Amino acid sequence: MGNHIHLLIKEEKEALEIIMRRIGASYVYWYNLKYNRYGHLFQDRYKSEVVEDESYFLTVLRYIHQNPVKAGIVADAANYNWSSYNEYVGKRAIVDTDFALRIYSSDREKALESFKRFHWISSDDLCLDVSENKRLTDKMVVEIIKQKCRVNHCSEIQSVEKDQRDRYLKFLKEEGLSTRQDARLTGISRGIVLKA
Structure with missing residues (x-):
């Protein structure tokens, strides 16, 4: 637990992306000031899941x-x-x-x-459990995209029907692809990748 936190946030007036950006920016500013350092503090974008009931x-x-x-x-x-x-x-x-x-x-x-x-009550619940997965290289990601999405080139996903494209993007997220990597290799905007 030294490398992550868990937050349960109700999204009301602002989008989760904005809330997390504010929390992250405030914390990084405080941390850098306190420890007399500069630059990024977090390795990856936050991970989230919807709680519907x-x-x-x-x-x-x-x-x-x-x-x-x-x-x-x-x-x-x-x-x-x-x-x-x-x-x-x-x-x-x-x-x-x-x-x-x-x-x-x-x-x-x-x-x-x-x-x-x-x-x-002791439970084995796994709620968006954070794991120490090895980062996937672009070469590995390209092969995953080609194989799982049945395309010859990653950018072909752009021309797939919207519902199918979103299913592919959701699947790729579940496979461990980062939003940035997904967007960069497919040519699809980060906003669309995030919403999928």
Whole structure:
């Protein structure tokens, strides 16, 4: 966990890209100032997935809270300083805990009991798990695109029907291709690659 963070963000007025850009820029500015350094701090673009229902929301929340325990950093989620877990069970500061707790019950005490019980359930949930994958070279990516998308040249994906193109792009993301690499090799704009 020394190389990544997990955020569960409700997208309302601003797009996730803008929110993450602001968080990233603010943190990099602070970090560079504090440690008297310059330049980039993050290796890759953030990874995200949509949480579409309450059940999965609670699963993701538990996954985030159990992550330091599974990583062997602490024995109990309550002992991890950088987690929102204690805001749910204790003093609230910056996290909107009401949304999650109301899923359990409108009675706050009952909701807290259910919340704690659910978080103590051991699970093997993998919610956009971060792995230490080796970066794919352009040559490797070109071969993946040609093989999986059944094209002779990567740029041919541009002329494929929109729905099929988006299925290809989504598949390529799942294969581990970065958005930049995907956009550069296919000639499709980053915005389209991101939305696929």
